[in-house]
Amino acid sequence: MKNAQMDWDDLRFVLAVEDQGSVAGAARYLGVNHATVLRRIASFETKHKVRLFDKTARGYRLSADRRELIEAIRTAGKSLQQVGRLIDAEKSLSPGRLRITSTDTFCSRILPPIVQDLQANDGQPIELISANAYVDVSRLQADIAVRPTDQLPDDLHGLAAGKLAFAVYGSPEGRDAWLGFAGPLQRSKAAAWFRDRLSGAAPEVSADSFLTLAAMVAEGAGRAVLPVFVGNTWKGLIKLEAPKSLPSVPLWVACHKDLVGSGRIKGPRSFLTERLRALGPILAP
Numbered sequence: 191m192k193n194a195q196m197d198w199d200d201l202r203f204v205l206a207v208e209d210q211g212s213v214a215g216a217a218r219y220l221g222v223n224h225a226t227v228l229r230r231i232a233s234f235e236t237k238h239k240v241r242l243f244d245k246t247a248r249g250y251r252l253s254a255d256r257r258e259l260i261e262a263i264r265t266a267g268k269s270l271q272q273v274g275r276l277i278d279a280e281k282s283l284s285p286g287r288l289r290i291t292s293t294d295t296f297c298s299r300i301l302p303p304i305v306q307d308l309q310a311n312d313g314q315p316i317e318l319i320s321a322n323a324y325v326d327v328s329r330l331q332a333d334i335a336v337r338p339t340d341q342l343p344d345d346l347h348g349l350a351a352g353k354l355a356f357a358v359y360g361s362p363e364g365r366d367a368w369l370g371f372a373g374p375l376q377r378s379k380a381a382a383w384f385r386d387r388l389s390g391a392a393p394e395v396s397a398d399s400f401l402t403l404a405a406m407v408a409e410g411a412g413r414a415v416l417p418v419f420v421g422n423t424w425k426g427l428i429k430l431e432a433p434k435s436l437p438s439v440p441l442w443v444a445c446h447k448d449l450v451g452s453g454r455i456k457g458p459r460s461f462l463t464e465r466l467r468a469l470g471p472i473l474a475p
Contacts, residue, residue, distance in 0.1 A: 213231075218377065290335075299423070339439065358415055358416075369412045
């Protein structure tokens with residue numbers, strides 16, 4: 191492997207399989223399909239002429255003699271990422287593009303006016319990255335993440351920006367059927383509540399976006415669990431119930447711990463946090 195150029199993007203898929211325990215788990219974690227994970231693993235093994243995983247009846251398992259190699263690569267990757275973050279912090283006073291990531295729901299219905307005001311006040315160019323799948327802040331794919339989640343990864347520092355509440359919505363002439371969750375949404379608290387409500391039964395139709403689910407509900411396809419700021423403002427939707435057992439989720443404005451003191455990030459993060467807190471009556475009435 192000494193002459194092969196390391197592709198850290200391929201490595202991200204390899205480590206995800208090891209960390210999540212399976213190809214399916216890695217696909218869910220990364221927000222991609224099963225075939226993509228297999229393709230990236232094969233790419234890494236072919237390029238470096240090394241087999242990392244054994245294919246067993248229970249799925250892909252790390253070869254016993256490759257664990258030390260994986261841990262060495264993981265350590266090297268973390269060190270390189272930290273170097274990049276520290277360099278970014280040193281350049282905090284230089285002009286650059288501020289990358290803010292959030293879910294498609296927030297990017298389409300909450301953040302646009304806030305980001306517009308932030309850019310006018312702060313002056314630096316802003317790139318708003320809409321992604322329900324995991325965007326790796328630790329690898330500098332984004333500077334700031336606005337995320338509703340119970341717990342942030344250990345390498346992120348979050349400012350509490352409020353809570354996000356959910357309810358069940360339908361349409362006046364809609365079908366008596368549930369619409370379910372797919373892709374990254376399957377990891378949400380709303381999805382966990384939904385699975386308990388249906389006692390494991392599979393819905394006829396699922397989607398990987400609350401926006402898509404809301405549009406389907408409006409077309410009469412069924413009922414769905416939605417963030418209240420989506421359901422309460424979407425034309426044609428009515429709130430059917432807001433069970434106390436359906437939990438709200440904390441909302442965070444996060445960055446990597448190494449960049450907490452970066453002047454380029456500190457001000458914008460505080461601005462976003464205060465504006466989102468002011469929307470509390472809308473996000474969690």
